[in-house]
Amino acid sequence: MLARMISAPDNGWSFATAREPARFGACQVNGVPGVDHATGARGTLCGISARCITRYLHLFQPDALQSCRRCRRLAAAAPTQPCVQERLHERVLNAAPGRLRDDLLATLREGAKVRLWISGPAADLMKDYAKLDRLTDGAGPAAEALGSAATAGLALVEDTRWRFLVVLPDAGGHPLLARGPIDLD
Numbered sequence: 649m650l651a652r653m654i655s656a657p658d659n660g661w662s663f664a665t666a667r668e669p670a671r672f673g674a675c676q677v678n679g680v681p682g683v684d685h686a687t688g689a690r691g692t693l694c695g696i697s698a699r700c701i702t703r704y705l706h707l708f709q710p711d712a713l714q715s716c717r718r719c720r721r722l723a724a725a726a727p728t729q730p731c732v733q734e735r736l737h738e739r740v741l742n743a744a745p746g747r748l749r750d751d752l753l754a755t756l757r758e759g760a761k762v763r764l765w766i767s768g769p770a771a772d773l774m775k776d777y778a779k780l781d782r783l784t785d786g787a788g789p790a791a792e793a794l795g796s797a798a799t800a801g802l803a804l805v806e807d808t809r810w811r812f813l814v815v816l817p818d819a820g821g822h823p824l825l826a827r828g829p830i831d832l833d
């Protein structure tokens with residue numbers, strides 16, 4: 649309990665304060681080099697049709713000199729997005745009710761560090777990231793979930809006491825939760 653009391657931040661952190669600016673892909677209008685636009689649902693944010701643009705792999709940089717001014721204004725005005733803790737919290741709500749879920753939800757609300765959130769071949773996730781031998785709570789079902797799936801998502805959350813493992817089945821089933829003491833790391 650002591651560790652939890654110490655870890656409870658009184659720094660104003662919350663899902664509301666931790667929301668992040670919306671991010672957009674970058675694109676260029678064909679035949680008009682030198683100006684980056686933000687990519688929206690139907691083309692550029694500033695209204696140029698998707699037929700006329702070439703998309704880039706990098707993100708639109710609102711501060712960059714070559715960025716379209718109209719896109720900059722519209723990107724800045726776009727609604728903010730939930731932080732990683734809030735997005736994971738949303739998924740963990742679907743896990744089986746219990747102490748483990750309650751503790752993980754609480755620590756995510758306090759801004760616990762999401763060390764990793766990836767998806768891929770479940771066998772690789774189990775071998776490289778899950779560290780099942782260090783888990784003291786829920787290891788069996790988590791191993792089973794990873795062992796029986798071809799691909800899955802995996803998230804690691806750390807607070808001052810625990811290292812939580814979240815297995816997110818690809819088919820959208822219930823997440824499996826496990827944890828072990830952090831000081832074994």
Ligand SMILES: [Zn+2]
Binds near residue numbers: 684692693695
């Ligand atoms: Zn634009």
